[in-house]
Amino acid sequence: MKINRIGVSVFVVSAEIEDSLNKLCVGKDVKMVKEYVPLLSVRLMRLKGKSEEENRFFVNLVNKSIYTVVRPGYASKVKGLLPFHHAVEEPSLDAQNFLSVLESLPQPVQQAFGFLVDHGTTSVAEFKQEDLAPLLHQQLVDTYQHQATVYVKLSSRVPSFSNACHDLSRYFVVSDTSDGSIECQSIHHNPEAIAKTIGSTFGAVAQIEKVVYLPVAYIHEHIAGKTSVAQHYLMLNKASGQHPASVSHPKNMAPIMLGAHAGAKEIAFEAATINFTHVAGMDAVKERIREAIVYPLKSPDVSSEYQKKGGGSILFYGPPGCGKTYIVRATVGECGANFYSVNANEIIGMEPQVGADNLHNQFEDARANTPAIIFFDEIDALGGRRESAQSTSSRMVINQFLTEMDGVESSNINLLVIGSTNAPWDIDPALRRSGRFTIQILLPPPDKVAREAIFSVHLKKVPHDGSVDVGKLADLTDGYSSADIKAICDESVRIPWQEAVHGGVHRPTTMKDFLTVLASRKSSLVPWMRLAEKQISKSGESDVYAELWDLIEQYKARLGVAAAPEVVLSAPVKISPPPATPPVQSADAPVEKSRVPDAERATAIKEKNTLDEKIRLLKEKKEAGEINDSIYAALMAKFESQLKELGEKI
Incomplete structure (x- = not known):
């Protein structure tokens, strides 16, 4: 999953329009709600003959409507239909929602629609039947016959590609400062998918510019027990002679991060870009990250003089819910690098070669777009110990991951690989050697x-x-x-x-x-601390994770956390020697399986108890929303496979 960092701005509110609407609400059973609607600004460029043609389209990221400015003569007619009548001229926009249909249709069908937008009514003979049929079925076009010729036309008015009315920024004032008292609607759709569909439809190169928030007022009027809602646009028209409204809570519009799974239509998440100023404490952690990626990017000459290349690898580990993902987000905002988040479930559980190839492609994509950060959350699901891998697929993926990591400090310049885990003891030791995750940072509970x-x-x-x-x-x-x-x-x-x-x-x-x-409500970290103590003691790696071991000791002292109880095994059962002459057994009777040695059985019971604790913690994290469904399913499948194997020994 690639996470795009997109700039943000806002259309300025007109003081005259806002005042006029406020007056309408005085003394009436009327309520006004103002919101910002997110629009994607897409720059489109194409060749027309020997000349270049370009325009800018604005698409609603809530419902995929394409906005156009309605011509002044038509605006006055529309205005007369509104439930409120006042002297201030308001902007009038038209919204067309054909993108939602076109994005699921083949490219030739999209291009047929774009041809009709540019050329208007055309003879059916100009198109292939298979290109027109989907448009007719979706009611995007109509046909009619004139004399002996059948024509096709658009079902609704869509301005041509070159029409200036598509570019809202030509008409309305744009600013980087918004009114913090106005809520922003959430983004629901993937900008890259939208840009791809528009570009395909009009045969143009589509470039995502930024997200621009459109100020809208909704007037709710209650009459005779019924509520009517009228929508009003609040933008300041450059040619209107109006003035910008005063902003009671000015807010600088920070870039946002938008992520979408490959091929998905819906975005995975939308979040305001944060940086290290949003992270309380963690000064040592932030400085180590700056040295790894921020300073080399911001001061390349100085870094080159001292042979310091940007990039490398960092492993964040520690208890769940203590900010590992948050510090990664802040790192992206601090250095402005491209960001790739790898879902372990997209890698593991596939055919062996497919999983390894998928992982390689993720690295290649990040290398091609440096400076970049590639983030592996719950990396123990991907880079676990090879001796505990239950399948050929898992072992092949782990080996591929080790191969990719070998180049982190040599060929992967300006590529920072970040892994995070709540179970560092499950990480393959080979990942900790030089050239791989040599920087390991404990993220403890907040001070x-x-x-x-x-x-x-x-x-x-x-x-x-x-x-x-x-x-x-x-x-x-x-x-x-x-x-x-x-x-x-x-x-x-x-x-x-x-x-x-x-x-x-x-x-x-x-x-x-x-x-x-x-x-x-007690701390949720008590079970994790007990598990961490048990696992580190078992692996003998208290020196490797010295910081974590010290944290566990401090934690126990502060909260009085008792050590996890050891598993108490019953005394071995004494078995009497078999009789000299064994009893006669029928040929069909089942043969008794050889017993597992007691020592091996005892070890298996201990491992099962440890695994049960891991499963319990995993379920708690799932219920708390700290782990997504795909990671949860992958880890549960892994644990259940291990439980089955241990059950046979027990």
Whole structure:
């Protein structure tokens, strides 16, 4: 999965339009809701004869509509249909939603539609039947007969490719500062898929420029028990003589990250780009990352003088819910590199050669787009110990991964490979040797400064009174994960909410609510610390993971966590010697299997108990939303296979 970093801006709100709508709401049962609608700005370039032709299209990332500016004469007619009549001229846009249909159709069909947009009504004889049939079926075009000729035309008005009305930025003022009091609608669709469809339709090269938020007001009017909703565009027209509205909560529009699985139509996630200023504490961790990728990119001359190449590899490990993925996101924002997130389930579980080839292609794609970061979450699912790999496919993928990593410090210049895991003891030791994951960074539970910052961030989103003491809450949550703190905030807010929905007084969240939650909610890291202690002791790698071992000891001392109890085995059963003459047995009777030696059985029982604990932790993470479905399925399949093998020994 490639994560695109896309710039963001916003169309400026007109003061006159906003004031006019506010006046309409005075003294009436009317409510106005303002929102920003995300539009994708796509630059299209193509050759027409010997000259180059280009335009800019704006596509709604919520419903895939293509916007065009309606000509002034038509705008006044549309305006008369609105439920409110006032003197201020408003922008009028037309929205066409043919992309949703076209994206699923073959390229020749898309091009036939684009031809009709450019040339208008055309004889059916100009097209192949197989190209027109899908358009007719989807009601994008109509046919009619004039004299002896059958013609085809578009079912609705779509301006031609070269029409200036497609480019909203020609008409409306754009800014990098938005009004923070206006909510932004979420992005629902993949920009790359949209750009590909538009480019194919018009035979043009499509370039994604940025996301521009369109300010819209929805007027809800209640009349006779019914509600009507009217939509009004708030943009400031460059030629209108109007003025920009004052912004009560100015907010600089930061780039966002958009990710989509290969071939998928829907985006995987949308998140505002963050950098190291958004990460509380972790100064040593941030400096090591800067040295690996940020400084070489921002100061190439100095880095070249000292033979310091950008790139390398870093392994983040530590307890779940403590910010490993968050620090990776901040790294992307800090250096502005291309970002690739690899889903282990897309690699493992395939045919042996397919999985290895898929992994190789992920690395090749990242190398071709440096500076880049390639991120492997839950890397133990991909780079686990080869002796414990249960299939040829797993072993082949692990070997391919080791091969790709061999080039990290030599040929992979400006490529940073980041892995993260909650189970470092399961990582193949070969991944830790020179040239691979030589930098291993423990991300511990947040310290007090970080806990205060996390509480403050979550409290900004909920109503609370002055009794809430962030410093005291930070003291009471020593040894808790970042995810624990978020859950504590959510549960504390739930208390007054439950009271309100059952007819109680509407009140803010108080310190008492937090203390009530804390009285029953303990740190979720206790089971993980016990498992980590057991696994590191078993592997004898306390020197390898010295920082983690020290953390475990400190954690036990602070919270009084007892060591995980050892498995107590019953005494061996004494078996009487067989009789001198064995009993006669029929030929059909089953032959008794040879018993597994007691020592091997005891080891198998210990391993099974350890595996049961891993499965329990995995299920907890799944329920808490800390692991996605594909990773969960892959790990469960691996654990169940190991359990089956251990069951045979037991």
